[in-house]
Amino acid sequence: MAEDGSIGEGPIIRVSTSGKNRIRGREVLHAAREPTASIPIVEVGPTGIRELEPLILATYQGETAFYPQCSLMRVRDLVVALDDGSLPTKGAMAVTEHDPDTATLPTPDEGTFALGHRRVLDRSGWVVPANTHDYVASEDFLAATAADRADEWLSTLQDVSLRGRGRGDGACDTPVVDAWSTVQTVRDERESEPVVVVNANEADPNAEMDRLLLESNPLAVLDAALAVARIIGATNLLVYLNENEDLARDRVNEAAAELTNKVGADIPIEAIAGPNEYKAGEMTMAIEALEGNHRLEARLRPPFPTEEGLYGRPTLIHTPRTLAQIRSLFANGGDTIGTGSDPGTRLVTVVGDIETPLTLELPTDETLSVVKQAVDLDGRPKAACVGGVFGGVTRSLDVPIHMNALTAANLGTNGVVELFGQNRCMLSVVGNRASFAEKENCGRCFPCRGGTQQLASMLRDIYDGAFDAEKIRELLGTMRRSSICQFGQDAQRPVATAMNEFESEFRAHAEGYCPNDVCIQT
Ligand code: SF4
Numbered sequence: 213m214a215e216d217g218s219i220g221e222g223p224i225i226r227v228s229t230s231g232k233n234r235i236r237g238r239e240v241l242h243a244a245r246e247p248t249a250s251i252p253i254v255e256v257g258p259t260g261i262r263e264l265e266p267l268i269l270a271t272y273q274g275e276t277a278f279y280p281q282c283s284l285m286r287v288r289d290l291v292v293a294l295d296d297g298s299l300p301t302k303g304a305m306a307v308t309e310h311d312p313d314t315a316t317l318p319t320p321d322e323g324t325f326a327l328g329h330r331r332v333l334d335r336s337g338w339v340v341p342a343n344t345h346d347y348v349a350s351e352d353f354l355a356a357t358a359a360d361r362a363d364e365w366l367s368t369l370q371d372v373s374l375r376g377r378g379r380g381d382g383a384c385d386t387p388v389v390d391a392w393s394t395v396q397t398v399r400d401e402r403e404s405e406p407v408v409v410v411n412a413n414e415a416d417p418n419a420e421m422d423r424l425l426l427e428s429n430p431l432a433v434l435d436a437a438l439a440v441a442r443i444i445g446a447t448n449l450l451v452y453l454n455e456n457e458d459l460a461r462d463r464v465n466e467a468a469a470e471l472t473n474k475v476g477a478d479i480p481i482e483a484i485a486g487p488n489e490y491k492a493g494e495m496t497m498a499i500e501a502l503e504g505n506h507r508l509e510a511r512l513r514p515p516f517p518t519e520e521g522l523y524g525r526p527t528l529i530h531t532p533r534t535l536a537q538i539r540s541l542f543a544n545g546g547d548t549i550g551t552g553s554d555p556g557t558r559l560v561t562v563v564g565d566i567e568t569p570l571t572l573e574l575p576t577d578e579t580l581s582v583v584k585q586a587v588d589l590d591g592r593p594k595a596a597c598v599g600g601v602f603g604g605v606t607r608s609l610d611v612p613i614h615m616n617a618l619t620a621a622n623l624g625t626n627g628v629v630e631l632f633g634q635n636r637c638m639l640s641v642v643g644n645r646a647s648f649a650e651k652e653n654c655g656r657c658f659p660c661r662g663g664t665q666q667l668a669s670m671l672r673d674i675y676d677g678a679f680d681a682e683k684i685r686e687l688l689g690t691m692r693r694s695s696i697c698q699f700g701q702d703a704q705r706p707v708a709t710a711m712n713e714f715e716s717e718f719r720a721h722a723e724g725y726c727p728n729d730v731c732i733q734t
Pocket residue numbers: 491509510653654655656657658660661695696697698699700701
């Protein structure tokens with residue numbers, strides 16, 4: 213094993229935690245370092261399965277034992293045993309055999325780790341996050357050869373038609389190559405200098421996907437961003453983070469310094485924190501925040517940021533999710549999985565009426581029903597909201613997670629699946645979302661500002677006996693068609709879809725009772 217990394221043949225203890233469990237993770241790390249042992253003990257990032265944290269991975273001679281929620285006493289014993297030359301396996305959740313030099317997490321064949329396909333999460337929870345030795349253990353930096361291979365990679369992207377991931381991506385659900393081409397065209401026509409923005413300020417506490425990537429494998433995201441910047445001729449690379457996500461920020465800063473050191477400082481990489489407000493994740497409000505504006509308002513479009521973005525420069529905005537897909541595509545020589553119309557995988561954070569949120573990686577041809585195997589829900593879920601706070605409500609999870617299927621089912625593509633148990637009141641669920649939209653919108657356009665106000669008020673009126681389904685649907689249609697940005701276009705969706713599936717529950721409230729005894733006690 214090299215001095216500064218974790219990949220290699222020797223024995224090693226890895227302590228895996230996310231920012232959410234960092235305090236406990238640090239305690240376990242310190243306890244592991246208490247015995248005077250000669251073996252390395254390293255902190256690695258999260259795996260996505262938060263209920264296992266702090267997760268200890270004890271590795272020796274091509275075998276790894278998994279110890280979830282490890283106590284301080286247990287970790288000390290593990291270190292002593294490993295230091296004595298044997299891999300302790302008693303009480304382990306799983307023991308896996310693997311190539312001693314593997315650079316990817318050797319996952320068990322059963323349980324949550326076996327669900328989906330860990331393609332962009334392949335190293336999460338295994339490599340030391342900003343360690344370049346670990347990062348290049350099985351492949352070189354993308355950015356190192358990007359300029360020479362630009363034509364080849366553009367043609368691969370054209371053939372594969374990879375789509376952007378996440379509501380804050382400048383190419384959300386559209387082919388990323390189109391956004392790159394626009395930036396290049398504007399660069400040549402106006403002789404202006406493009407900029408690349410990594411939009412990592414998702415600002416939805418339920419959406420863990422981007423944070424997971426930055427906490428566990430920030431070099432993959434930044435390496436892809438730098439490769440893209442070199443291909444499109446950008447002169448700056450900005451990473452837009454959430455002000456509350458300290459671990460992600462620290463790891464990005466560390467990875468940026470390492471990357472610059474290894475592949476050159478021709479394009480400066482700068483990390484900037486934005487407000488922890490949902491609207492701040494919208495791509496044009498992200499630009500406003502990066503320009504230092506405190507009052508965030510969405511920008512009219514056209515022009516789109518690819519034409520006129522940060523300080524008027526052509527700006528390519530990708531989320532960490534998109535960049536991780538780009539890295540995976542190029543690192544695998546253009547090979548991909550999933551459906552042809554929306555290739556690759558999608559990260560899905562499962563939340564709601566479950567014990568602990570977790571994030572899975574699913575090929576786009578799998579259905580959402582996989583998430584039910586990953587959680588301990590008391591019985592069958594009554595419904596799910598798919599796509600984040602402004603996702604769509606559905607009774608069925610038998611929907612493939614590619615963009616076309618999700619859109620056809622009027623569900624969101626933003627990667628959060630919120631499960632609701634049988635006792636949930638759907639009017640109360642979507643009423644809270646309408647109030648959230650009323651408070652959080654930026655106020656720039658009337659269909660959203662006035663629409664969310666009117667919607668919240670009409671939903672409140674139901675409790676007074678006034679339920680006018682036709683009028684509500686008319687308002688929802690106006691918000692969807694006429695709002696300037698995605699916020700207002702999507703804010704209507706929870707109510708629209710819940711009314712399609714649960715209109716009888718809405719009527720019951722107008723008649724004076726809540727079928728679930730949640731918001732009106734009978
Ligand atoms: S849709 Fe809402 S968030 Fe977007 S510009 Fe209009 S008011 Fe602002």
